[in-house]
Amino acid sequence: MQLLEAKLHKIDRHNYRSYSSLRGEYHFVDFDFFIDITQADPYAPASRVRARRKWSLTDLEWLKEQSPDYQRAARDFIARQFAELAQQINEIQIDRPGQCIIDRTAVVFDDDALELRFRVDLPSDGRTIIAKKTLNLLTFTLPKIIRRATIARELPMEALKRHCETVEDQVALRKQLSDKGLMAFVADDSILPRLAGNSELPMPDAIPFVSPESLAVELVAPHRGKIRGMGVPKGITMIVGGGFHGKSTLLNAIESSVYDHIPGDGREYIVTDESATKIRAEDGRCVHQVDLTPYISNLPMGKDTSMFSTQNASGSTSQAAWLQESIESGANALLIDEDTSASNFMIRDERMQALIAKNDEPITPLVDRISLLRDQLGISVLLVMGGSGDYLDVADTVIQMHNYQALDVTEKAKAVIAEHPTRRQLEGSSEITRPRTRQLNRVAMKALLEDGKFRIQVKDKSSLRFGREYVDLQALEQVADSSQLHAVGWLWFQIAQNKGWEKNPSKAFETMLADDNWFRTMPNYGDIAKPRVIEVMAVLNRMRKAEFK
Structure with a gap:
């Protein structure tokens, strides 16, 4: 610490760039401090620093004996505690986690030490260094935060353990999905709605989720025990219902649950196949050498779709490309919302088939390929559908959302199919293959x-x-x-x-x-x-x- 003080006094009142002389390692009484990158001026991104504290000084060494998932959650918890302690100090910033618990580098566990990685805005008066203010920040304010965030007696240990056990539970639940024939699981009492469109926080006073009895399953978590909820089976599942009844809300909860969530999020016992991928139309995106022939062929002017490239994809070509790219990348489940899809990629109804001959239509809609994805490639599909009943013919399970509650209407859908048979013609071949791996x-x-x-x-x-x-x-x-x-x-x-x-x-x-x-x-x-x-x-x-x- 004395070396840091000496260097700061030496550059007092110098130009801001003189902060670069601080790069290096400094030894405090109970931790080591590293200044890796200093910002070039007060308006540049903050300086990158690290603090390492030996396990023997933290009383947290027991964390090293826990599972990798427990440790991931513990690192996440410590980062959140550091962020809370530093929230009133504008000059100190750590990569603060949101509602998801992801493996991140803000906190790192080594064999011999716990390491914090964060940023510090080095103080100045304009572009002039004020050593006294910097000295107070780096040798008084910051050490207090580092010590409180990395010692057991200053941490809410029960909350830390709950945080970590909740993650272990979610990992265990997710591992049970495949054996149970499921692509997702939504626990009873989960809170699906979010506070706002720009917020991932749970909505207060929202209606808790309850599984329909016919889809209810029990999974076992190592800490919470048996958990009842709705199993979303592998295969083709439709989510239907009136507007504003929670269709997209359920899909959003499922799509976000490829990751673990913090306790109290409302989605901490919703788990999804970790390869599940949401696809949509994306006008104007680029596409590189993707085989679109299962869905698009016979383009005007003889353009080849077996190695399709463009810098300005249409809605249908972009969604077809995204689907193929996802399977190539390892997706076993696809998530689709009708509202964000290209309508001509999703469906061509009987009237449009009568008006435009198949020879004049290059698109084979997903409705005619989706069962092949399931049967020949083992790809499950969960789709929100409010406007086309033709997908009922291929759906294995139909879930209706009504007032944010799920109803199993699969049998009712079968009755509707029998009473109102479709007259549209099946398009496309009877085979489908996995997309080629591109180099x-x-x-x-x-x-x-x-x-x-x-x-x-x-x-x-x-x-x-x-x-x-x-x-x-x-x-x-x-x-x-x-x-x-x-x-x-x-x-x-x-x-x-x-x-x-x-x-x-x-x-x-x-x-x-x-x-x-x-x-x-x-x-x-x-x-x-x-x-x-x-x-x-x-x-x-x-x-x-x-x-x-």
């Missing part, structure tokens, strides 16, 4: 970085900068945290260091993320969070200068 040009990725001075930047969930290119990600609803995009950029950076073509990029990224120490090959930043391979590939598929073959 990625790693050299092109590296060239993008070199041209952009190795810039990997993320401001929010809507965009990732890689080199000079900005990738538009507004349609990716399942990205839970902007820090996941930061990890995506660094995963790309690693794969770009190799020459030639990557034969199977999904498998390569899966290998890179498989280990609990997946982040060790990345910079010592505190704002990196683990993404799913499906998200890594979804972002890559939207990079306009990416090269596939």
Whole structure:
């Protein structure tokens, strides 16, 4: 600490750039402090720092003996406590988690120490260093927060244990889905609605969810025990109902539950197949060498759809591409909301079939391919549908949402089918195959970085900068945290260091993320969070200068 004080006194009243002389390691009485990157000026992103405290000084060493999921939750809890303690100090920022508990680098457990990674805005008067204020921040205010966030007697231990046990419960529930023949599980008493369209907080006084008896199953959690709820079976499941009755709310709860949630979120006992992917229409996006022939063929002017590429996809081609890309990336379940889908990709009714001959229509709608996805590829589909009853013919399960409560209307749907048989004609072939695995040009990725001075930047969930290119990600609803995009950029950076073509990029990224120490090959930043391979590939598929073959 004395070294830090001496350096600060030396640069007092100097230009702000003199803060760069502070980079290095400093030893306090009970922790080590690292200043890794100093900001260039007061308006630049805050300086990156770390604090390491030996386990023997924390009384938290028992955490090292817990399961990887317990440890992930404990790191998440400590990051939240640090954020709470620092919330009144504008100069100190940590990557504060939201409602989801994701493996992130804000807190890291090593064999010998617990490490905090965060940012500090170094004080100034304009662009002049004020050493006294900085000294107070770094040697008085900050150490108090570090110590309180990393010692057992200052932490609410019962809340920490509940936090961690809730995560272990969710992981255990998710592992039971496949054996039970389910793609998702929604526990009784879950709170599905959110506070607002721009908030992930639960809505106060919302109606708790209750499973219809015919779909009720019991799963067993290691800490909570038996939990009753609605099982969403594998296969094709429709969610129907009137407007404003909770159809999309149920789908949103299920799509977000590929991740674990904090206690009190209302969704902490909703779990979904971790490969489940929500797809939608996305006009204007790029598509790279994707085989769209199961859904789109015979385009005007003889354009080939077996290796389809465009920089300006239509609604139908973008949704077809997203579906194929998701399966290529390992998705076993697809989530679809009619409201955000291309209508001509979803359905072509009997009147439109009569008006426009099949030879003049390049699109084979999903309704005619969805059963093949289930039967031949083992892909489950959960879709919200309010306007087309033709999907009733292929649905295995039909759930009606009424006043935010679920009703099993599968048998009623069968009666409707018998009373009102469809007269539309089945389109498309009787077979479907998995999309081909595309290869990625790693050299092109590296060239993008070199041209952009190795810039990997993320401001929010809507965009990732890689080199000079900005990738538009507004349609990716399942990205839970902007820090996941930061990890995506660094995963790309690693794969770009190799020459030639990557034969199977999904498998390569899966290998890179498989280990609990997946982040060790990345910079010592505190704002990196683990993404799913499906998200890594979804972002890559939207990079306009990416090269596939």
